[in-house]
Amino acid sequence: MYTDKVMEHFSSPRNVGEVEDANAVGTVGNPKCGDIMKMTMRISDDVITDVKFKTFGCGAAVATSSIATELVKGKSIKDALAVTNTAVVEALEGLPPAKIHCSVLAEEAIKAAIADYYKRRGIDPTPIVGCDADCPACHSRHAPD
Amino acid sequence: MLVYADHAATSPLCKEAFHAMQPWLTANGYGNASAMYKIALDAKCRLEDARAAVARALSVLPEEVYFTSGGTESDNWALKGAMELGELRGNRRHLITTAVEHPAVLRVAEWLAKRGCELTVLPVDTLGRVSPEQVAAAVRKDTALVSLIYANNEIGTILPIGDIFAAVKAKDPAVLCHTDAVQAVGHIPVSFSGVDLLTFSGHKFGGPKGTGALYIRKGIPFPAFMHGGGHERGRRSGTENIAGIAGLAAALQAAADNMERHMADTAALRDRLTAGVLAIPYCRMTGDTACRLPGHASFVFDAVEGETIVLGLDIEGVSASSGSACSSGTLDPSHVLLAIGLPHETAHGSLRLTIDASTGAEGVDYIISKLTSVVASRRAMSPLWDDTAGKPVERF
Ligand SMILES: Cc1ncc(COP(=O)(O)O)c(C=O)c1O
Numbered sequence: 001m002y003t004d005k006v007m008e009h010f011s012s013p014r015n016v017g018e019v020e021d022a023n024a025v026g027t028v029g030n031p032k033c034g035d036i037m038k039m040t041m042r043i044s045d046d047v048i049t050d051v052k053f054k055t056f057g058c059g060a061a062v063a064t065s066s067i068a069t070e071l072v073k074g075k076s077i078k079d080a081l082a083v084t085n086t087a088v089v090e091a092l093e094g095l096p097p098a099k100i101h102c103s104v105l106a107e108e109a110i111k112a113a114i115a116d117y118y119k120r121r122g123i124d125p126t127p128i129v130g131c132d133a134d135c136p137a138c139h140s141r142h143a144p145d
Numbered sequence: 146m147l148v149y150a151d152h153a154a155t156s157p158l159c160k161e162a163f164h165a166m167q168p169w170l171t172a173n174g175y176g177n178a179s180a181m182y183k184i185a186l187d188a189k190c191r192l193e194d195a196r197a198a199v200a201r202a203l204s205v206l207p208e209e210v211y212f213t214s215g216g217t218e219s220d221n222w223a224l225k226g227a228m229e230l231g232e233l234r235g236n237r238r239h240l241i242t243t244a245v246e247h248p249a250v251l252r253v254a255e256w257l258a259k260r261g262c263e264l265t266v267l268p269v270d271t272l273g274r275v276s277p278e279q280v281a282a283a284v285r286k287d288t289a290l291v292s293l294i295y296a297n298n299e300i301g302t303i304l305p306i307g308d309i310f311a312a313v314k315a316k317d318p319a320v321l322c323h324t325d326a327v328q329a330v331g332h333i334p335v336s337f338s339g340v341d342l343l344t345f346s347g348h349k350f351g352g353p354k355g356t357g358a359l360y361i362r363k364g365i366p367f368p369a370f371m372h373g374g375g376h377e378r379g380r381r382s383g384t385e386n387i388a389g390i391a392g393l394a395a396a397l398q399a400a401a402d403n404m405e406r407h408m409a410d411t412a413a414l415r416d417r418l419t420a421g422v423l424a425i426p427y428c429r430m431t432g433d434t435a436c437r438l439p440g441h442a443s444f445v446f447d448a449v450e451g452e453t454i455v456l457g458l459d460i461e462g463v464s465a466s467s468g469s470a471c472s473s474g475t476l477d478p479s480h481v482l483l484a485i486g487l488p489h490e491t492a493h494g495s496l497r498l499t500i501d502a503s504t505g506a507e508g509v510d511y512i513i514s515k516l517t518s519v520v521a522s523r524r525a526m527s528p529l530w531d532d533t534a535g536k537p538v539e540r541f
Contacts, residue, residue: 007456010456011460013526016525016526027528031489031490031493031529032488032489032490034450034469034478034489034490034493036528036529037528053527054526054527055527056448056450056527056529057450057526058452059452059456061450062526097321
């Protein structure tokens with residue numbers, strides 16, 4: 001059901017863990033729905049110099065988190081914010097329809113971490129990041145019951 | 146090493162079934178059992194031999210055995226037929242079942258409810274059981290059918306079907322009693338006491354896929370399911386799958402002949418497996434530990450998701466399954482795990498290991514060792530797990 005690329009990222013996920021001196025932390029999803037991604041980043045001079053993830057979830061959730069860290073590592077905030085869930089799916093050479101939500105979660109994790117970076121500096125992230133994936137609507141989207 | 150630990154999903158074809166099937170797939174085995182010439186009569190004889198063998202293995206009458214395409218068809222027939230009969234017999238439109246049935250029962254029950262049947266879905270206790278009193282109390286004047294799963298495919302719990310159906314019949318002998326015994330037949334002795342209708346499937350006990358049967362107690366004017374040329378005494382038309390039926394019968398016979406030894410060997414291996422798995426921290430067994438299918442072991446793990454475990458095991462050569470949401474293609478984990486009261490977050494971490502005697506101690510130990518390392522390595526990646534403390538995070 002998964003592409004070789006997904007299985008490769010599932011078997012040997014890149015950038016697992018937590019960045020020690022992180023100044024940007026985003027957590028999306030919730031345990032009830034079976035997917036949680038926590039992305040930690042070190043951002044300096046608007047560049048993501050380090051990024052790591054921890055994910056609780058299915059094979060696709062692990063693979064999307066892993067590839068998302070690769071897609072943003074070393075990138076400027078602007079470029080990182082341009083990483084969409086479609087880009088995540090393409091980088092993995094496809095996901096089954098039922099797993100597309102995992103790629104959405106990966107995009108949201110990137111945005112949530114960057115939003116946190118701005119919040120820590122007293123800057124309202126909404127105009128820059130848009131949705132920070134941390135509103136009640138976002139959470140209810142992942143909570144089906 | 147390859148270890149197949151998903152016998153509840155399907156079993157490999159046993160050698161007895163293969164040898165019984167072969168002649169009917171080659172040479173002159175192709176005859177249509179309805180025709181008049183030699184090769185057709187041979188096929189007809191083989192069909193009735195198989196029916197007799199199945200009846201003997203189950204201690205029922207040959208004329209009570211109706212071959213079908215498998216468990217799903219038999220469940221569909223049992224429920225739809227019983228509700229049709231209930232209607233004919235005086236407006237009995239009520240159907241009772243449980244929250245832990247296989248989808249082949251639950252989806253049919255829901256379909257019937259949309260067409261005017263009244264449906265009671267009984268809740269179960271934390272081990273997945275309903276009691277005789279509880280089921281009898283749900284019986285109404287207009288109850289047509291009670292349908293209960295004999296042994297649960299996800300959590301292995303065996304229901305006291307004889308006691309439950311006795312309580313139902315004591316309240317109203319006219320209520321039909323059906324059991325989906327797909328996971329039980331060929332694995333444990335099955336009691337037909339109080340049973341009017343019983344579903345089983347060939348591929349769960351070493352027979353071929355796409356074969357099964359519905360037992361219909363003699364004397365019940367049960368309606369036909371497949372209308373057509375009048376096969377299976379007019380109740381289930383369609384040219385018979387002689388090879389498949391011969392395979393099913395041979396597998397069931399072999400299972401019945403070796404049942405006691407197989408049950409003891411398999412349960413001993415299962416206990417070895419369970420003990421090894423429960424040594425992993427923050428893991429619990431699901432289902433009844435006492436009244437349980439011999440080859441069935443099912444668990445939930447904290448802080449690690451079920452599909453991740455299944456994929457991780459597959460990389461190591463172990464085939465297993467999970468009732469986690471992700472493996473079902475929805476966002477909800479298995480209805481069975483929710484019905485036994487597990488919170489969503491726990492139900493996502495489920496794993497089912499179903500073995501048989503052929504798994505052997507070596508296979509079991511291999512599963513334990515690979516599972517232990519997969520769970521540890523995947524927990525280390527989980528934000529719900531505190532790797533330094535070696536336990537789930539306090540609050541997420
Ligand atoms: C309890 C139960 N009922 C019904 C079925 C369906 O049987 P089949 O695969 O033969 O249609 C299965 C197997 O998937 C099962 O485990």
